[in-house]
């Protein structure tokens with residue numbers, strides 16, 4: 001039998017709709033879903049080959065358990081594994097209290113799975129020690145939106161890409177990381193007035209299409225953005241009416257901007273004064289300006305400040321809440337947005353609510369059917385602190401779902417030490433082995449996206465329904481079901497008596513009701529089966545609301561948007577004579593994070609076959625390094641080895657290493673051994689984009705030996 005199932009791509013936050021053709025329980029073709037309103041059939045290489053990540057040899061198809069870490073895993077039933085974990089949890093909590101356990105979950109899970117994990121931790125067990133990989137990803141953006149506009153969530157939508165005249169792309173390599181949106185911007189380039197400005201220390205493929213590349217020194221964006229504001233003010237390109245009627249705190253911001261002359265910023269950022277003027281001219285004088293940003297802004301000890309400085313530009317010019325204008329944070333994972341809606345980081349509650357807010361706790365506790373005091377009033381441990389507490393022995397048990405922290409957390413040797421120290425490590429994944437599974441006591445088999453029902457929210461706040469295309473392998477189960485079965489074993493079956501993902505979604509909706517910042521009221525599974533819906537969705541008709549803040553009413557107490565004067569602060573690591581290079585890390589077009597998915601897709605591997613350190617030829621000449629030489633990079637945290645790639649697209653003094661290859665590719669090759677866990681003071685998002693490092697050659701590249709290997713292989 002043949003059928004076509006509509007679902008969405010399991011990779012990035014663009015959330016492309018997929019039409020998956022299935023015959024006799026097997027996927028026979030995947031194409032973009034022309035009827036999906038967000039992407040209209042658009043799809044990239046990764047999405048097009050998604051059929052190849054379902055039945056890979058590394059799928060985890062059964063639960064595995066061992067009683068001591070030295071022993072091999074034994075296959076067992078999910079039920080037996082969960083009984084074992086429940087007994088351990090009870091014993092640990094009895095001895096050490098409810099805050100001795102923690103959960104580290106993911107923006108790659110459905111909203112329903114994120115919801116039940118959050119409820120299990122905060123509502124049933126009564127610990128706020130639950131955090132997500134969004135801490136490494138979107139935390140700074142979420143904090144800044146809340147501070148400036150009074151609520152999380154972007155004001156903008158993808159249609160804005162078709163009407164903007166000026167694109168300010170900062171710390172985002174859209175050509176490789178959000179390719180379908182990038183194609184849409186490229187189509188816009190045919191228009192005469194359209195201008196693209198890219199701020200990035202590297203001349204990425206995104207820069208190839210830009211009119212202006214501001215090749216800033218890593219970490220200096222706040223100085224640049226304050227200087228752009230300075231020019232907007234001195235040239236009177238600001239919107240006084242908007243500022244007067246719809247904002248607060250302008251005077252304080254103006255005082256800060258006054259000191260950031262383009263001359264001063266040019267020195268700090270390493271760009272020309274003229275280019276700062278040019279960027280300000282285009283941003284201020286284009287009819288509509290859209291800014292787009294991602295990890296080059298967020299993964300920084302001044303991540304929130306960078307976000308606020310960008311939002312300040314929109315508020316100062318009134319370029320928000322109109323077609324083609326607004327601050328548009330690009331979401332990384334397919335459902336990091338859903339996670340934020342569910343409040344899956346350590347301080348959140350479902351419905352954009354906060355554990356620190358008494359009314360929010362009361363509202364959610366009532367829906368959950370638990371006493372209000374069950375939910376603790378302080379945020380729990382964030383991801384970095386969770387692994388620190390684990391290493392210190394304060395946290396005893398950790399349950400990891402949908403993350404591979406041993407390869408992807410900053411300072412990952414610390415993470416490995418922490419897991420070794422833990423009394424209980426549970427890893428719930430769709431694939432094994434990963435870099436994290438060797439540290440586990442119990443492995444639980446999650447079904448992957450193409451095998452499950454559930455919802456995910458993409459970068460433009462559009463909720464899509466995932467529909468199962470094929471059955472999961474072996475004993476693998478939808479992640480939410482593993483959680484609810486576990487909760488029942490702890491005695492919470494009444495709180496988790498859902499029979500489907502849809503039941504969970506309906507309960508989540510109750511938590512959103514009454515919060516005007518997150519209106520889901522018109523969304524039902526029945527409607528989502530017909531088409532994806534963008535929130536706010538106050539009624540049951542149409543596709544939802546494309547743009548927020550059209551009435552210029554914000555979710556702050558006063559209803560006005562807040563200017564936040566932000567000062568430039570350098571990254572935490574200091575460049576020294578011993579460690580003179582700025583290491584930055586990031587992504588390549590055809591690999592996904594630690595490669596558990598993409599590492600088995602031949603075409604993707606072919607185009608990004610191996611790790612490297614990109615080094616400017618001038619730096620290489622000084623260090624007498626040639627292409628392919630083996631080098632050792634060292635930071636204050638650790639060392640890693642890889643090979644040199646001469647690359648004149650990178651700023652001299654800066655080194656770029658993609659973080660896709662973890663310890664399983666090469667034991668001493670994981671770049672996160674070097675990266676910095678120091679976090680932004682507000683968002684606690686770690687500084688993955690800046691480490692001071694040394695480079696030392698350890699072996700010369702010998703092409704002959706490779707030939708020998710190939711000949712004998």
Ligand SMILES: Nc1nc2c(c(=O)[nH]1)N[C@H]1C(S)=C(S)[C@@H](COP(=O)(O)OP(=O)(O)OC[C@H]3O[C@@H](n4cnc5c(=O)[nH]c(N)nc54)[C@H](O)[C@@H]3O)O[C@H]1N2
Nearest residue numbers: 171172173177218219294295296332333586587589592593
């Ligand atoms: N192919 C692919 N696509 C992906 C992913 C993937 O793994 N592979 N992952 C998804 C996820 S989860 C995310 S979060 C997104 C990330 O998407 P992006 O943020 O676009 O990707 P990155 O490569 O992490 O970083 C973007 C750029 O920031 C620059 N940068 C570094 N430091 C600075 C700085 O101080 N200032 C500025 N202005 N720029 C700086 C880097 O040179 C890099 O080009 O991608 C998503 N899409």
Ligand SMILES: Nc1nc2c(c(=O)[nH]1)N[C@H]1C(S)=C(S)[C@@H](COP(=O)(O)OP(=O)(O)OC[C@H]3O[C@@H](n4cnc5c(=O)[nH]c(N)nc54)[C@H](O)[C@@H]3O)O[C@H]1N2
Nearest residue numbers: 136137402403404408428429430446585593594596659688
């Ligand atoms: N140096 C450096 N490090 C970084 C970054 C960087 O730019 N530089 N970026 C950071 C960012 S933005 C992010 S988002 C993180 C990503 O960090 P991680 O999320 O830890 O990376 P992944 O490799 O995507 O790991 C996801 C794991 O979950 C599994 N998985 C995938 N889907 C499912 C599912 O549906 N169910 C279950 N149970 N398991 C699933 C995968 O097999 C994989 O093992 O990396 C961060 N780390």
Ligand code: SF4
Nearest residue numbers: 009011012016044047
């Ligand atoms: S752009 Fe992102 S969501 Fe779309 S097909 Fe590519 S990886 Fe998937």
Ligand SMILES: [Mo]
Nearest residue numbers: 136137332333
């Ligand atoms: Mo991310």
